[in-house]
Amino acid sequence: MGLTALFAEATVMTLGLALSSLALGLLMAITFSLAELSRFKPLALTTSTIVAVLRGLPEILVIFFVYFGSTHAIFLLTDEFVEVSPFLAGTIALSLIYSAYASQTLRGAFMAIPRGQTEAASALGISKVRCFFRITLPQSWRHALPGLGNQWLVLLKDTALVALIGVHDLLLQAKMTAASTYEPFTWYGIAALIYLAITLISQNILERMKLRSNRHLTSSQSKMETSTESAVTSSEATA
Amino acid sequence: MNMEYLPELLKGLGTTLELTLVSLLTGLVLAILFTIVLSLKVKALTWLVKLQILLFTGTPLLIQIFLIYYGPAQFDLIKDSVIWPLLSKPWFCAMLALALNSAAYSTLLFKGAIDAVPRSDWEACMALGMTHKQALLKVILPHAARRALPAYGNEIILVMKGSSLASTITLMDLMGYAARLNAQTYDTLTVFTMAGLIYLAMTGVLTLLIRFMEHKVLAFSRT
Numbered sequence: 001m002g003l004t005a006l007f008a009e010a011t012v013m014t015l016g017l018a019l020s021s022l023a024l025g026l027l028m029a030i031t032f033s034l035a036e037l038s039r040f041k042p043l044a045l046t047t048s049t050i051v052a053v054l055r056g057l058p059e060i061l062v063i064f065f066v067y068f069g070s071t072h073a074i075f076l077l078t079d080e081f082v083e084v085s086p087f088l089a090g091t092i093a094l095s096l097i098y099s100a101y102a103s104q105t106l107r108g109a110f111m112a113i114p115r116g117q118t119e120a121a122s123a124l125g126i127s128k129v130r131c132f133f134r135i136t137l138p139q140s141w142r143h144a145l146p147g148l149g150n151q152w153l154v155l156l157k158d159t160a161l162v163a164l165i166g167v168h169d170l171l172l173q174a175k176m177t178a179a180s181t182y183e184p185f186t187w188y189g190i191a192a193l194i195y196l197a198i199t200l201i202s203q204n205i206l207e208r209m210k211l212r213s214n215r216h217l218t219s220s221q222s223k224m225e226t227s228t229e230s231a232v233t234s235s236e237a238t239a
Numbered sequence: 240m241n242m243e244y245l246p247e248l249l250k251g252l253g254t255t256l257e258l259t260l261v262s263l264l265t266g267l268v269l270a271i272l273f274t275i276v277l278s279l280k281v282k283a284l285t286w287l288v289k290l291q292i293l294l295f296t297g298t299p300l301l302i303q304i305f306l307i308y309y310g311p312a313q314f315d316l317i318k319d320s321v322i323w324p325l326l327s328k329p330w331f332c333a334m335l336a337l338a339l340n341s342a343a344y345s346t347l348l349f350k351g352a353i354d355a356v357p358r359s360d361w362e363a364c365m366a367l368g369m370t371h372k373q374a375l376l377k378v379i380l381p382h383a384a385r386r387a388l389p390a391y392g393n394e395i396i397l398v399m400k401g402s403s404l405a406s407t408i409t410l411m412d413l414m415g416y417a418a419r420l421n422a423q424t425y426d427t428l429t430v431f432t433m434a435g436l437i438y439l440a441m442t443g444v445l446t447l448l449i450r451f452m453e454h455k456v457l458a459f460s461r462t
Contacts, residue, residue, distance in 0.1 A: 056396075056442035057435050058403035060414060064421070065431045072427035160299035164407060171302060178309065185310035188302055196297040 003177065010173035011194055017169060018159045021091050022152060025098030032103035033110060047103075054100035059093075059158050066093040067165045090162035098155045105147030109140035142213045149206040153199055160195070170194055244420055244433055251416035252437065254330075258402045258412060262334045263395060266341030273346040278353060288346065295343035300401050303340055308332040308408045333405035341398050345391065352387035353379070385460055392449035396442055403438075413437060 035047040054062065067089035074082045113136050121131040163171035174191035178184040273291070276284045295303065311317040311326045325331045356379050364374035406415035417434035421427050 053435075053439060056439045058400040058414065058438055060403050060406075061417070061431060061435055061438065064418070065427075065435065068421060068427040069431060072425070076428075157299040160301045161404075163301075171299070171305075174302075175305070183313050185306065185313040188306040188310060192294075192298040192302045192306060195299055195302065196294070199297040 006173055006177070007170070007190070007194070010168060010170045011198075013167065014159050014169045014195075015198070017087065017090060017094070017162060017167065018152075018156050021094035021098055021155060021159070023095075024091060025095035025102060025155070026148075028095060028099035029102035029106050032099055033106040036103065036107055037110065051100045051103055054096055059097055060161050060164065062097055063090060063093040063161055063165060066090075066096070086162065086165045086167045090159075090165060090167050094155060094158055094162070097158065098151060101151045101154070102148055105144050105151065106140070108147075109144035110136060112143045113139050145206075145210055145213050149202075149210070152206070153202060156198060156202065157195065244424075244426075244430055247420055248413060248416050248430075248434055248437060251411055251413035254405075254410065254412040255399070255402055255414075255441075258330070258334060258337065258405055258410075259395075259399045262337035262341060262402070263398050265334065265338035266345060266398070269338065269342035270345035270349060273342060274349040274353070277346065277350050291339070292343045292346055295340050296347070300336065300340050301404050301407065304333055304336040304404055304408060307336045329405065329408045329410045333402070333408060333410055337398055337401055337405075340401065341394060344397075345394055348387055348390050348394065349383070352383040352390075355386055356382050381459060385457055388453050388456060389449075392446070392453070395449060396445055399441060399445060400438070 032047050032051060035043050036051070038044050038047075067084065067086060070084045070089060071082060074080065074084075117135055117139065118131055121135050122128070126135070159169060160171045163169050163175065166172070170191045174187045178187040181187065273288045276288050307326075308329060311323075317323060317326065360378055360382065361374060364378050369377070402412060403414035405412050406418055409415075411419070413434060417430055420430045424430065
């Protein structure tokens, strides 16, 4: 049968989709958050609107809009019927959703960096761009990590939605196996457990990354404190 | 923009609102029960609640809906039982999945809010001679509500957005009508834009309602 191989392949597809959406989403989130912090008001306002719209729409609608809408738009523009790859459409839609939430986290993280840091950099003659990449971004990482981590967990679960536009991911594999074996409970259950395992592993890695990002603050005596503190914030934020 | 789609889409609005409201209320009742179980450390039930939270926060909502809707058909025992008429209804299954999902997230939220009230608040109440009940109702819960309410507002919007997934198990809600109109007319951009605008309007109204509620409930914390 090779069902194990099929499920492994589908898991890889789910992970690949989630990771590529994460990469693209982070890039877009940085762009969005900088645009929102921009002094040029029309740009800031437009970006805020886009973010608010993305957050207010159901995820499934965004995915359908990107997938079916892009085909429709291409048809209107060129009069040709081009089928967009479901994987590409899924990645774009998921990264849009991710970036809408992540940009808010990043904006907060950037604002958490004291003004003095950028002022000191400009006093030292460091260019604005260099200052952003070498001074602001590395320092805000610590503040952004818990939020971005939780949004990654949400993204991971949202990837299940792309099965609806035909990406051969874990959920679609479960659906096909359930249909052919007449054992829906077993196969959807197995898919759910695989998602759960990925979530738990992600949580574990994120916890370690959080400890690592705070290591310069974690003296031996306050080690216990930060670990319990981060446990509290993580449970809060997932909620 | 073609306005003739609007009445067709609005047919699904009732289902969406009804589904959201019923799942939220069911989820809220469950979440309060779960929070009580966790706070009072009822031994046998604590691990059950923790398992429920783990399962429903760790897996996608769509799988939960599929599992509850398609899953039971595998077992003849359930098919022959009295609950089968309920479990074979898409509306009930979507409601159950959304309610259980919302209950899991809300429990985490409520428990976090209660745990965040400092111990010294309890001690201060005791020192002032308040009874346990007075302390809980007059001091601890209002302060916990202050922390939990804004986050619960998010949860309300998440459930509303999540209810759109019910369209995948043949329920004709707003998203269901949008998907059907899209398949019938191929006028994708218009149909989905209109559906999107309706969803945005709902999010907007809900956000305002939640703000208003916060304003009322948290009146005590303003100076």
